[in-house]
Amino acid sequence: MNRFLSLGALEPGEIRELVALAGRLEARPEPAALAGRVLGLLFFDPSLRTLASMQSAMARLGGSSFVISPGRGSWALETRDGVVMDGAAAEHVREALPVLAGYADVLGVRAFASLSDLEADLADEPMATFARLVDRPLVNLESAIDHPCQALGDWKAMDDLGVPPAGRLVLTWANHPRPLPLAVPAAVAEMGALRGMEVVVVRPEPYAFPPALSARVARAAARGGGSFRESAERDEALAGAAVVYAKSWAASERYGDGAAESERRRALADWCVDEPWFARAPAARLFHCLPVRRNVVVADRVLDGPRSAVVHQAHQRLWAQMAVLHRMLAGRGNG
Numbered sequence: 001m002n003r004f005l006s007l008g009a010l011e012p013g014e015i016r017e018l019v020a021l022a023g024r025l026e027a028r029p030e031p032a033a034l035a036g037r038v039l040g041l042l043f044f045d046p047s048l049r050t051l052a053s054m055q056s057a058m059a060r061l062g063g064s065s066f067v068i069s070p071g072r073g074s075w076a077l078e079t080r081d082g083v084v085m086d087g088a089a090a091e092h093v094r095e096a097l098p099v100l101a102g103y104a105d106v107l108g109v110r111a112f113a114s115l116s117d118l119e120a121d122l123a124d125e126p127m128a129t130f131a132r133l134v135d136r137p138l139v140n141l142e143s144a145i146d147h148p149c150q151a152l153g154d155w156k157a158m159d160d161l162g163v164p165p166a167g168r169l170v171l172t173w174a175n176h177p178r179p180l181p182l183a184v185p186a187a188v189a190e191m192g193a194l195r196g197m198e199v200v201v202v203r204p205e206p207y208a209f210p211p212a213l214s215a216r217v218a219r220a221a222a223r224g225g226g227s228f229r230e231s232a233e234r235d236e237a238l239a240g241a242a243v244v245y246a247k248s249w250a251a252s253e254r255y256g257d258g259a260a261e262s263e264r265r266r267a268l269a270d271w272c273v274d275e276p277w278f279a280r281a282p283a284a285r286l287f288h289c290l291p292v293r294r295n296v297v298v299a300d301r302v303l304d305g306p307r308s309a310v311v312h313q314a315h316q317r318l319w320a321q322m323a324v325l326h327r328m329l330a331g332r333g334n335g
């Protein structure tokens, strides 16, 4: 495996093999598997879990890592083509990415959505450009429209917690002070569909998935044996859920417009996941990718209660990413 850019690029069987490898590495550590190997991490945007778990994953396999945060301790980088670079960016990714690839055996890159151009974000062009510029293995650490490391860890978390393969995964829109990217909702819905789950996206009408994203999840459902639908009827959608996955995302109309979102959300404060939501799904687990804003996205009593899986989820990122790095590098010569 030379690229880990989207879970949907893998066959469901290949994903199950990665999850199994993650479980094996959790049960039987391989502290020298990647001895002498180097992971380069390029973070255009902030992180807590992804940064820490990638470095920990590489260290636990015997390798080492370096971190570049453009504009915060290293040169600000330009990602657009054909621009006159007379602004803040001192260097272009066309030079920076191949240079960093030469220092590392595998690269991981995080570059969030622009939240200004929906079509461009759906096309995920910056990550595609990075992939063209790098001849080494490359891991997507969250791009404009994908977060495969999150999705792989969540698949493992669901297996660990005994979530049935065909169970109902309710991905619910939740309130938030700011418009947020579609990357996690896209990756999670696709993951559930590939896992064979009944994926229901519940949201107020303005937050319907863009058609291209709905089509992507529907294709995943066809491949994985799951199903996919959207609903604005919260009670109906939540009934019988095995997992309620809370996440906020931006509306497609006036995409990323903070003022428009604030106006729209004034009437949506009750889209904060709380215990009454689980009346018809008493055994459902609460998932969230984190970071989560308490009492805006999810109520304290849910996050602090027994149904919350959010910390377990975050921990699975470690084993899942170890599996990805192991699959990419173990048994391959330095080069």
Ligand code: CP
Pocket: 046, 047, 048, 049, 050, 051, 142, 150, 289, 290, 291
């Ligand atoms: N879930 C996730 O990717 O967390 P970070 O943004 O902290 O990396």
